[in-house]
Amino acid sequence: MTTTRLKAGAVRPAARRRRFAWSRRTRRIGLNLLALLVVLFTLFPIFYMVSTAFKPATEIYSLTPHLVPAHPTLGNFRRVLNGSVIGYPYWIFLRNSLIVTLAAVAASSLIALLAAVAVARFRFRFRTTYLIMLLIVQMLPQQALVISLYLDFRSLNLLDSLVGLIVVYTAFALPVTIWMLRNFVAAVPREIEEAAAIDGAGPMRTFWRILLPLVAPGLVATSVFAFIFAYNEFIFALTFLGVDAAKFTLPIYVQYFYGRNGADWGAIMAASTLFTIPVMAFFLLLQRRLTTGLVAGAVKG
């Protein structure tokens, strides 16, 4: 009785398993093909930007576009780098962008770290209010604030200067940076700090010698977000930097370039390639850590 039942039961699942395995295999192939489609959709614009940057003008304006340049040329890059199209070489704008971005990242990371320590380590009266204020401030539309900031900076003589942009970028990078850093500070065990205090380290020493090294990875992750924000920022740069092209940051350079040379797509694509590649390299380098931070931010709010 039991043996027959076992036998009957043993045959059927095997057949089912085979059918199941077959359908699972096709499904897996289907899913991977879909994934490939997603990859193609995502990569195509980036690929086409780089490809156009290497094309000579005859290929750019040919009636049938080529995916890959048939006669790749560095001419577009040369024109961008020596500045023959706009009057200033690319390096000037890269330098401006790096100055603004690095200064803003450094300032906002430092200020945010202090706030993150306060929020993660202390219970104080306006803590919740402060945290909610950060969430709200993040969502205020920049194209609204640019009006009053433009007028204020005009009277402070901070227009057409990189300092003005640094100040604004520092302020606007703060909420996200604090919001993300506080999780990293909270993750440092309090016992380590207490042990340091018992060993006679003052608060300053504890901060520099204990907390800072332990939060450093988090600081790197959050500063990447500040970096991407400041490096890409458009509205304030567009509004504050108007007169002097030598003060342009990269986003304004690419946009201005495109606005002026509506037809020179080779040079425009070369310029935006040079603008984009550093961020992407940076991003791929730190990708794993970044995605975790991003996701932590998204899931936890």
Added chain:
Amino acid sequence: MVRTVHDQPGSLGSPAGRTAGGAPPLALRKRWALFVRRRRLAPYLLVLPSAAVIAALVLWPTVQIAIFSFQNYGLPQEIGSEPAQWVGLGNYSQILHDPEFWLALRISVIFAAVVVPLTLIVGTLVGLLLNRLGPKMTAFVSSVAMLAWATPVVSASVVFVWLTDPDGGVVDWFLTKLPPWLGGGAHWAGFSWTNSALPAYTVLTALLLWTGFPFIAVAVLAGLKTIPEEIHDAALVDGAGPWRLFWRVTYPILKPIFLLLLLLSVIWDFGVFTQVYIVIGGLGNRDEYNLGVYEYSKAFTMPPAYGIASAVAFILTIILLIITVGYVRASVRQGAIQ
């Protein structure tokens, strides 16, 4: 009671303080440290710099916008030849009678109504797909997708304008090659996508979908990873198909995340500026403005009307703040503030 104990210089909190405190006159630095500790000032001092910077550069300008929106702030006031005068609700009534304002508002609303669901649906589908792939493929596809997210907005916008360029753009070429029953044909040759609102916002929809879906996908994937596999298996054993599985199991569990993503997307897509500014080619085409670009053009084309622009900016801010309140409440409920 506590005070008297702390008033004695010898009883500082740490052993180091006790030994150093033996010297009768406390150094100024020490006294300051003592003051901070006794009044529990440390958190306030730590928060102070960030609060001051945000107050000066974000909160105060918001208040200024509200003030300017009731004033006749224009070129004479900017150069200081005339003081700004209060005009009451004059700026607002002027806007509400401007057909261009209503057009811009309509474009913003319709655009958000199209792009937000589209991005959420595509992002969620990609997230579900990533969850079903092998670990290596998941890592690969999500890194590639995040490349789109990391692409600078200005670059992405310029590239999409180039892809849809009437002379040499790949999209027009592709559409002419498409069979007629798919809507292709020779009439697409040299089609200009940026000359009127509908095609321009079609390009913008593709652009915002392209930059927006990776974030949704990665967030949804992170949420899916928190669902124990047993729950899915149990539902599958009970004979649930993928559609039912999503709506009866996955969606209810991930509802808080979806709510946050929905609110964030609405805030981003309703308030979008940079992409629109670049795709419609600056401030030239007035009938292609969305609310943000309309406001910007009021302030930064000659003659500047900062008062009117501030009124639009204030309306925009209020709309976004209403959505933000929902976002903050959802975040608090998610346990973001501990």
